[in-house]
């Protein structure tokens with residue numbers, strides 16, 4: 001049985017619970033606070049020691065159960081310890097399968113390549129070469145930036161307001177967030193930030209704005225090599241680009257000879273209801289970055305490259321952990337979910353259920369003026385009132401739900417459950433959000 005100690009927020013270096021000034025820390029968490037760097041983050045919002053997980057549930061050491069509306073920030077789209085994945089991994093290890101191969105050929109990698117080609121590319125009429133990068137999403141972004149600059153022989157890149165593409169230095173140049181970008185280790189070289197869809201207010205065409213800068217060689221903006229975007233800006237507060245905006249952006253890229261890079265690291269892998277987030281818009285990005293759930297819950301990231309621009313020389317971009325074979329095994333398994341339409345339809349169905357509940361929250365808590373944005377199984381619930389979202393998340397945690405607060409103002413609850421979540425568990429989690437809102441405003 002854990003005992004608890006009250007630690008001042010100043011020691012915890014947290015701003016999560018400023019109104020109390022203290023946070024209770026169980027003694028079984030002490031070592032994380034004393035030994036782990038101050039950079040730790042989610043542990044401050046979800047202060048417990050997790051021990052087990054299954055499907056959409058996490059369990060702490062005391063056996064308390066939490067519903068997971070966070071899904072490893074989108075890396076557990078197919079649930080925790082997915083049975084199919086678990087079986088395949090155990091069998092592979094049991095048979096002494098290769099674990100790390102850099103970029104040598106292995107049977108596990110060949111199977112993964114065959115699966116992605118036959119299940120994802122062929123039915124969609126897509127032709128991409130696949131670059132395996134280091135295992136985190138930001139590695140894929142770094143590679144995509146380098147390749148775009150190499151191919152076009154230009155250094156500027158256009159990114160968007162409220163964008164997030166990872167935490168290594170190249171990725172940070174694309175990121176708008178003031179807290180992580182305006183630092184002495186950073187410079188803003190070679191990136192121009194332009195307004196995302198809706199950023200300048202309703203009815204203002206941000207594509208026309210971008211086009212104006214590009215067509216005028218006295219605008220002060222260097223012709224870029226590429227434009228990079230998220231079709232749903234997850235970390236930025238769940239902002240969605242319309243399909244029309246995406247098509248218009250693609251047209252701008254074609255008109256000015258720019259590469260179009262879609263960062264599908266968080267909202268690819270079925271998060272929006274289709275495997276790629278841009279499928280309904282009908283666009284054909286030159287480069288797509290994939291990460292998180294592409295490894296079936298294990299670290300794996302990819303850059304999909306239109307064959308004509310795959311102009312790397314052998315070894316020109318490398319990294320030791322490009323051959324995480326356990327992730328190939330797991331990733332190949334979860335691609336089976338996309339063999340027919342059923343999985344996609346189930347995501348859309350659960351999306352409708354969630355959207356319905358969010359509408360009832362809007363009515364029930366009218367005074368809070370909750371704004372709801374999302375599609376598939378990513379939704380943002382924006383609470384304009386200061387500090388409400390973190391308090392709701394804290395109450396939700398105490399009631400047994402893991403949900404993240406996001407957005408540059410930290411006022412958006414980000415709903416991101418595993419795509420495989422059962423309807424009943426989904427509804428239970430939504431009940432907890434309801435109860436947490438009530439507890440917060442009580």
Ligand SMILES: Cc1ncc(COP(=O)(O)O)c(C=O)c1O
Pocket residue numbers: 073135136137138139141164165166167230234235263264265266267291292
């Ligand atoms: C859209 C997007 N791109 C890139 C990244 C970086 O991925 P990673 O944290 O695996 O480096 C993230 C992470 O949240 C992301 O959401």
